[in-house]
Structures are given as structure tokens and as C-alpha cells.
Amino acid sequence: xxxxxxxxxxxxxxxxxxxxxxxxxxxxxxxxxxxxxxxxxxxxxxxxxxxxxxxxxxxxxxxxxxxxxxxxxxxxxxxxxxxxxxxxxxxxxxxxxxxxxxxxxxxxxxxxx
Amino acid sequence: xxxxxxxxxxxxxxxxxxxxxxxxxxxxxxxxxxxxxxxxxxxxxxxxxxxxxxxxxxxxxxxxxxxxxxxxxxxxxxxxxxxxxxxxxxxxxxxxxxxxxxxxxxxxxxx
Numbered sequence: 001x002x003x004x005x006x007x008x009x010x011x012x013x014x015x016x017x018x019x020x021x022x023x024x025x026x027x028x029x030x031x032x033x034x035x036x037x038x039x040x041x042x043x044x045x046x047x048x049x050x051x052x053x054x055x056x057x058x059x060x061x062x063x064x065x066x067x068x069x070x071x072x073x074x075x076x077x078x079x080x081x082x083x084x085x086x087x088x089x090x091x092x093x094x095x096x097x098x099x100x101x102x103x104x105x106x107x108x109x110x111x112x113x
Numbered sequence: 114x115x116x117x118x119x120x121x122x123x124x125x126x127x128x129x130x131x132x133x134x135x136x137x138x139x140x141x142x143x144x145x146x147x148x149x150x151x152x153x154x155x156x157x158x159x160x161x162x163x164x165x166x167x168x169x170x171x172x173x174x175x176x177x178x179x180x181x182x183x184x185x186x187x188x189x190x191x192x193x194x195x196x197x198x199x200x201x202x203x204x205x206x207x208x209x210x211x212x213x214x215x216x217x218x219x220x221x222x223x224x
Contacts, residue, residue, distance in 0.1 A: 042214035042215060090156050092156075098207060102159070104157045105156050106154070
């Protein structure tokens with residue numbers, strides 16, 4: 001049974017049109033992460049939440065934002081997607097931050113028209 | 114920050130042979146090293162991990178070794194099967210508590 005669920009699996013949006021990707025987890029983990037993965041590359045961390053504490057990576061573009069309304073759900077908002085934002089977006093969770101395994105969802109593939 | 118290098122980028126082996134993927138890291142404070150398998154269209158799946166107080170860990174056909182002095186760790190898959198074909202990522206968790214990934218190895222097991 002899927003423990004980190006991402007919806008939708010495929011998302012198409014227009015250049016500049018805001019889009020929201022969602023992630024839910026049944027693991028009751030404290031930490032939720034959002035990664036961007038481009039073709040044939042490693043996942044790149046965008047930001048993470050430790051409970052309600054938001055941590056942004058220094059090189060995450062300003063038009064990427066996130067919300068975590070409760071333990072189970074986390075959203076990735078892209079305010080004005082550009083062509084370079086087309087990628088796979090992966091959500092992951094871990095029980096805590098220190099030396100704990102991260103469990104990934106199957107991702108949302110975002111296409112920009 | 115942490116820098117993780119992974120080799121080779123592609124690896125082809127005959128079914129039944131062993132596969133070895135190697136990674137090096139730069140931050141001596143790193144103390145957690147997971148390996149992920151990513152199949153086409155899916156998210157990375159944790160297959161094995163090792164912590165810095167252990168030199169080797171084995172789970173059936175998969176083993177990982179860690180040399181903290183040399184700052185390198187390796188994934189060993191024995192008796193490879195076609196379903197082992199995937200992209201494998203190593204990672205290291207440094208002092209910043211973020212996971213730093215290697216660049217991936219595309220493993221192909223030839224039946």
C-alpha cells in the first residue's frame with residue numbers, strides 16, 4: 001500500500017499559469033520534503049518541513065512555495081511556471097531529520113506548454 | 114557542503130553476475146548513507162542504508178560497505194536478475210541533515 005501518495009501523477013500547465021502539486025502520507029512522519037528531479041539527474045531538494053517549521057534551500061527559486069496544513073498533507077505551489085520548471089517533483093517523508101530513512105512517493109511529472 | 118560522486122554512470126552485467134557501484138563523499142561529518150533504486154516512472158525506493166558506526170551491511174543479495182577513513186561506500190548486488198535493472202542513487206547525510214545524492218548509475222542486467 002502506498003504510504004507517500006502524490007497527486008496527480010501527471011500535470012500539464014501553461015507557461016506562467018500557477019499550479020499546485022499535492023502530497024499525502026500515512027506514515028505520520030514529522031518531516032516532509034519536496035525534490036525536483038530533471039531527466040537523468042539526481043533529485044534536488046527544494047525545501048522541507050519539520051512539523052510546521054519550514055526550511056527553504058538557498059537556491060530554490062522564489063516562485064516555488066510550499067504549504068503544510070497538517071501532518072499528513074504538503075503542497076508545492078509554483079506561482080509562475082517557466083519552461084525550465086518542467087520536471088518530476090518528488091515528495092518524501094522521514095520520521096525525523098537525523099539519520100532517518102526518507103520514503104519517496106512516485107512523483108508528479110510536470111509539463112509546461 | 115557535501116559533494117557525492119558516483120561511478121560508473123552506466124553499468125551492464127549478465128544475469129547472474131555481480132554489480133558494484135561506488136560512491137565517494139567529501140564531508141567527514143556525514144554519518145548516514147542510503148542507497149535508492151529508481152525504476153522508470155517511479156520514485157526512488159530505499160533498498161539499503163548504512164550508518165557510520167558500521168562497516169558493512171547485507172540484506173539478501175544486496176550489501177553495502179563503508180570506509181570512513183577513505184570516505185567511500187559501495188553497493189554490491191550479487192546474482193543479478195533482470196528486475197534489478199534500474200537507476201541506483203547513493204546519498205550521504207551531512208552535518209546539515211540534508212541528503213546529498215550521487216549522480217546515479219543506470220544498471221542494465223542482460224538476460
